[in-house]
Amino acid sequence: MAKILDGKEVAAALKDELVAEVDRLRKQGITPGLCLVMAGSRPDSQSYINSAVKRCSSIGIDCRVKKLPEDVTQGDFLKIIDDLNTDPKINGIMVMRPLPQYISENTIKYKISPEKDVDCLNPINVSKVISGDDDGFAPCTPAAVIEILDYYGIKVEGKRTVVIGRSMVVGRPLAMMLLARNATVTICHTRTRNLAEETKKGEILIAAAGKAKMVTKDMVSNGAVVIDVGINFDESGKMCGDVDFDSVCPIASSITPVPGGVGAVTSTVLAKHVIEALKLQKGIY
Amino acid sequence: MAKILDGKEVAAALKDELVAEVDRLRKQGITPGLCLVMAGSRPDSQSYINSAVKRCSSIGIDCRVKKLPEDVTQGDFLKIIDDLNTDPKINGIMVMRPLPQYISENTIKYKISPEKDVDCLNPINVSKVISGDDDGFAPCTPAAVIEILDYYGIKVEGKRTVVIGRSMVVGRPLAMMLLARNATVTICHTRTRNLAEETKKGEILIAAAGKAKMVTKDMVSNGAVVIDVGINFDESGKMCGDVDFDSVCPIASSITPVPGGVGAVTSTVLAKHVIEALKLQKGIY
Incomplete structure (x- = not known):
């Protein structure tokens, strides 16, 4: 019988590292911040958000959820991304996909700041993953x-x-x-x-x-x-x-x-990316 | 014995199509323009440029070659890319690689306008190739x-x-x-x-x-x-x-x-990309 590769164990070990990292950052007066953006009411997106917020909060990340109506306009959606791009308290932005019908993923992906793009929506991060550059964010x-x-x-x-x-x-x-x-x-x-x-x-x-x-x-x-x-x-x-x-x-x-x-590891990886994003933005190595 | 896949034949057939296309564009008063940028004096780059200019000119593309000294500064190099990005007579830009020592490819690639980037240096085009979007330029x-x-x-x-x-x-x-x-x-x-x-x-x-x-x-x-x-x-x-x-x-x-x-086909593909770039920039379909 195969050895079971236990995602919970992997996530727990990674979480320990991240909690220690967030503690160090807090002592410098910095708290990492994540915003999850969801338009519409897909149950799978909601379920992902619930578990991501629970996990990231338990690691010490400030989590915000921006819920938008299913019929949000592209203009309003872009405005929200713009605000998050410039919000100093937000280090990572994750937009739930699939997006609702009036929103073009092709437009949104260029708008999200590559430095806050913790789930690799922006083509700049896609290109970095492809070329093996370590300073981008993989999905x-x-x-x-x-x-x-x-x-x-x-x-x-x-x-x-x-x-x-x-x-x-x-x-x-x-x-x-x-x-x-x-x-x-x-x-x-x-x-x-x-x-x-x-x-x-x-x-x-x-x-x-x-x-x-x-x-x-x-x-x-x-x-x-x-x-x-x-x-x-x-x-x-x-x-x-x-x-x-x-x-x-x-x-x-x-x-x-x-x-x-x-699946048991992804939300902890999200937390890792938010912390990496903060360090990238603040120039902490 | 294997059938020989003859690059010259492929290039000749493609050239016929492109010449007809350039003729149609010229009748609308438009001529596609390409600028090849070379810093330093590598013989392989020079040889590529010679053959690209010969091929593209024979198809009816206006070709310009920008030769820069081996020790060109990054600032001067970026200025040249900026000028080409905004030059209405230039539809395609190709920067010869490898670049000389003082120039960071990582900086140049973000600078070159994706719409003129006919050899896929810019990460936006890399990402398009990866995701199978047809409106970018592959290398x-x-x-x-x-x-x-x-x-x-x-x-x-x-x-x-x-x-x-x-x-x-x-x-x-x-x-x-x-x-x-x-x-x-x-x-x-x-x-x-x-x-x-x-x-x-x-x-x-x-x-x-x-x-x-x-x-x-x-x-x-x-x-x-x-x-x-x-x-x-x-x-x-x-x-x-x-x-x-x-x-x-x-x-x-x-x-x-x-x-x-x-190798016998690449410079004709470059010409194809320059013509596609022109049509993209002018909104011609």
Whole structure:
């Protein structure tokens, strides 16, 4: 049976570091501040915000939530981003996606200050992640995957690493982050022929397809490290990942569960990014 | 023996289209303009400029070359970029790299107007290439690879495509451009273990490693499409690619030669980008 890569344990260890860091900053009279911006009332966005606020507050970050009506105009939305960009108490801004219908993500992403863009919406941060520059912000979810690999000492260098999924939120940036760590990276997706053949080549297999239990036993090679980024709900309404955990667990060398895997780390990574943003803005090293 | 993918033929066909396009624009009283900026006196940069000016001029583009001393200051360099950004006669700007020692590429890349950035230096264009937005500019070399594949009707969708090399000028953007065309993409590099094992999996194999003749027969599967991006010189000073052409040619289904392959297409792609830039700036569709 695979070793369980416990996201809660990773998050707890990271939290300890961050609490100590925030304490040091507070002694200098500085408190990191985060604003989460949500337009509309999607339950998944609300649920993410609740857990992010709880986590970040427990680390000592001042959290603000800006809730906007579903029919907010683009002009009003941009004004709010502008205000947050110049607000000295706010170090990190996170805009919940998907955005409602009247708001163009393509416009918002250019507006959010790159230095406060803690979830990598702005193209400048996208470009930094792609080119391997460390002074930008990666999206929180792929960054959480890297935290888990690092915490458990799983080296990616030179390893055949297969990523299923090519979204701008997970698959593509994650592939580039693994490449920067010298993995040999393959990106698979819905148009990949013989998906199982490709995924079986992965010494490290990362599922970010957004499809419940789609990675089955016959798609995983013996002894692979399996990281499950999916958050889905099965027929009975129970949360599950992209990996069919019960069938894959016996053959993997290690695996992240859902819940309690990658998802358990993302809000702590968000806190880490807010603290990094503050230090960047204040010139603290 | 492999079919030869003839870069000169691809470039000639593309040139015909562009000449017709420039003629249409001239009838509206508009001439596209390109400025190539070179600091210092690297022979490879000079040679690129000579061929780019010759090619672009023959298509009807007004070409200007801005030569700067090796010891140009950052301030003077930025001033020149600023002037070109606002010069209505210049639609495309290409800065020769590598830059000389006193100039920070990291500063220049943010300065060059994304709308005139015909070789994808600005992070906004990098981000567009990564996310598959068609309204940015890809770097000319990977775009030339795509032109060759398209010209010869080589479909990449669903195919195992292996890219050797992960530079920001070729490997990474090319991998993302192939991904946008639904290829299953693997990126290999100097840290890849068992490189031959990986490259043999490629139905399409693209060498962009910058190492003379490093792709040998034993690294290529029978019937693979082989695209050689390398421009190197062998022991006897003769130009060669990253692929050992003589040994690979008999087993590939098709192959680009060096010279006369990818390199023969890049300056025509540059002309294409300048014309696209003009249309973008003038709102012509």
